[in-house]
Amino acid sequence: MALYLIRRFLIMIATILVIATLTFILMHSIPGNPFTTQDRSTSEAVQENLNAHYHLDEPMLVQYGIWIKSLATFDFGPSIKQPTETVNDLLGRGFPISAELGMWTITIALISGITLGVLAALKHNGIIDYIAMTLAVLGISIPNFILATLLIQQLAVNLQLLPAATWSSPMHMIMPIIALATGPTAIIARLTRSSMLEVLTQDYIKTARAKGLSPAKIVIKHALRNALMPVVTILGTLVAAILTGTFVIERIFAIPGMGKYFVESINNRDYPVIMGTTVFYSAFLIFMLFLVDVVYSILDPRIKLHKKGGS
Amino acid sequence: MEKILEIKDLHVHFSTYGGTVQAVRGVNLYLNKGETLAIVGESGSGKSVTSNSIMQLIPTPSGKIVQGSIHFKGRDLVQTTKKEMRAIRGVDISMIFQDPMTALNPTLTIGDQLTEGLKQHASISKAKAKEKALEMLRLVGIPNPDSRLKQYPHQFSGGMRQRIVIAMALICEPDLLIADEPTTALDVTIQAQIMELFKEIQEKTGVSIILVTHDLGVVARVADRVAVMYGGKIIETGNKDDIFYHPQHPYTIGLLQSVPRLDMDDDILQPIDGTPPDLFAPPQGCPFTARCAHAMQVCANVHPFTSHLSDSHQVECWLQDARAKRQPV
Numbered sequence: 001m002a003l004y005l006i007r008r009f010l011i012m013i014a015t016i017l018v019i020a021t022l023t024f025i026l027m028h029s030i031p032g033n034p035f036t037t038q039d040r041s042t043s044e045a046v047q048e049n050l051n052a053h054y055h056l057d058e059p060m061l062v063q064y065g066i067w068i069k070s071l072a073t074f075d076f077g078p079s080i081k082q083p084t085e086t087v088n089d090l091l092g093r094g095f096p097i098s099a100e101l102g103m104w105t106i107t108i109a110l111i112s113g114i115t116l117g118v119l120a121a122l123k124h125n126g127i128i129d130y131i132a133m134t135l136a137v138l139g140i141s142i143p144n145f146i147l148a149t150l151l152i153q154q155l156a157v158n159l160q161l162l163p164a165a166t167w168s169s170p171m172h173m174i175m176p177i178i179a180l181a182t183g184p185t186a187i188i189a190r191l192t193r194s195s196m197l198e199v200l201t202q203d204y205i206k207t208a209r210a211k212g213l214s215p216a217k218i219v220i221k222h223a224l225r226n227a228l229m230p231v232v233t234i235l236g237t238l239v240a241a242i243l244t245g246t247f248v249i250e251r252i253f254a255i256p257g258m259g260k261y262f263v264e265s266i267n268n269r270d271y272p273v274i275m276g277t278t279v280f281y282s283a284f285l286i287f288m289l290f291l292v293d294v295v296y297s298i299l300d301p302r303i304k305l306h307k308k309g310g311s
Numbered sequence: 312m313e314k315i316l317e318i319k320d321l322h323v324h325f326s327t328y329g330g331t332v333q334a335v336r337g338v339n340l341y342l343n344k345g346e347t348l349a350i351v352g353e354s355g356s357g358k359s360v361t362s363n364s365i366m367q368l369i370p371t372p373s374g375k376i377v378q379g380s381i382h383f384k385g386r387d388l389v390q391t392t393k394k395e396m397r398a399i400r401g402v403d404i405s406m407i408f409q410d411p412m413t414a415l416n417p418t419l420t421i422g423d424q425l426t427e428g429l430k431q432h433a434s435i436s437k438a439k440a441k442e443k444a445l446e447m448l449r450l451v452g453i454p455n456p457d458s459r460l461k462q463y464p465h466q467f468s469g470g471m472r473q474r475i476v477i478a479m480a481l482i483c484e485p486d487l488l489i490a491d492e493p494t495t496a497l498d499v500t501i502q503a504q505i506m507e508l509f510k511e512i513q514e515k516t517g518v519s520i521i522l523v524t525h526d527l528g529v530v531a532r533v534a535d536r537v538a539v540m541y542g543g544k545i546i547e548t549g550n551k552d553d554i555f556y557h558p559q560h561p562y563t564i565g566l567l568q569s570v571p572r573l574d575m576d577d578d579i580l581q582p583i584d585g586t587p588p589d590l591f592a593p594p595q596g597c598p599f600t601a602r603c604a605h606a607m608q609v610c611a612n613v614h615p616f617t618s619h620l621s622d623s624h625q626v627e628c629w630l631q632d633a634r635a636k637r638q639p640v
Contacts, residue, residue: 203413207476210366210408211428212400221427225418300418301463 012286017068019282020275024067027274028060034080034269054080054271067275076276081268087276090261095280097167098246098257104177105242109184114231116185117192118224124197132189139186144245148179148252165254176253180245184238188231196227225299232296236289243281315486315519316342316365321379323360323369330591334360336543338379342487347513347520349530351566352540355587358523361540362489365521366406367396384486401428405480409492411472415464422460425479432483447478450515451508470501474508481512491523506532527570531555536623539563542588542598544614549624559626562599597628605630 035050051057070076076087120132156164163172208222247259265273297303323335335357342348350358363369381388408414426440448456451474494502537554539547547560558564565583585602588594600610609629618631
């Protein structure tokens, strides 16, 4: 197990390194630099001074070296556009908010998605099944930014029940979370339903019934655990989807999360911020995928983390 | 002898998109205490449905017991509530299914699956339950049971898994064990071992066994009595000798002739021509009429009455009817 973790950790480092390199190449292959896009005209001398200050006049390889060094020390330096703040400051301020939004979303999507899916499977072809699956189709079809604007229109403007934007109290969190969680909820519900239906026809469920176990015990202990495998499998991609979803939703609801810096930094060509946020997000995603694998091996004993292949 | 189970006039129907399947059409059956009864028949003859009816494990809502009674220790299982039935399952009647590879939950340990029935039905301490599980594993011949309890199904071979399934079924000391094709999914050497195990367990615990199978070799090895099913009905019952040495129904005779035997020079097997009856619209008379070489006009129109050939041997065939004319042989 320890050996597996070490190997896995090294692979994670390598992946991040590849992503960092690609980001660097992409960023510098676009013509211009942070100072060429500015409206106000700066004199040649000032330009050169700025370039020299940010090492932008150095050869690419040297710049790459500086970038890798800053990556290794977790110090991405100050933002070019807002020199009073370092990238780490921005991450420290924005990430907790984005993480809060993301975690609530995934938690609510999992709980409601699995509940809906299980109910639909247990009442297969019944009224609950039809209602749940209609909701699921709607949830998958409606993009989160449409849902978000509809929610604002109805709940904030017309009914004036909830605040329309910003992020300061639980009341502010309701609409963004609903907007962001609906899609994943629908996906999880559909997946849980179909895999639950399959598991319920398995022989071991019949065996459990033949033992005289109660229906609740059969569903929770014997069926659900097996039915959740596919849900765990897509959890990695789902986290990625929610993460990118937060960019849009944060923008709509004016939430001061990471999304704002991420998008603005690209518009502004703010090199340190682009690099910092990209690598940070990649590392976060890679870590989530690792967690998914760990959960997978806990749920299914046939999957062993420390061994390659199975018996 | 004391009858532990008596099925009277059991009818089971399944409603499907294509219509209603009359899977079981008036089965009468009894089982004595400590006896092994084999229910034999080809696929679709209704043998598994009959055994599932005893456990009330017919898939709902499509399947339904429309008529008849199943008396077990003085109680009609057809009339019990779901809750009462749960208290009977696993405790009084246990069931073993065909494929040991799929009958165990892959995500739970053997120990957990062995003891959960026990924990459900009796308030028992963890240590006691474990003790009992070890005892059962020893009974079914699993080596090193102590270390095996913590393992998962995929760490066992097919034969071992079937032993575990049997241990699981017996852990609450049931009076009746229903084994639905317990050896079909196993290879021949393991089949023999498992059948020996059934015999051994019956001697030790006195459990009554209903063995559902299409394998006559298995029947000859362990059964005391045999019931032959065809087209949702039991067409012949008798003790083992009656059926193997004096079969009377043309279907039973055909069934025996289609089994390869080492002690016969004849290496030509005789299959029974034709296919089983369509149970969406079962024939009015004897279901075997269309395939029977001795079919008479009456066979197609009226189902034969039960002829009692001896105390143990009954057959439903017009050829054996008391009114049938017999030609001197």
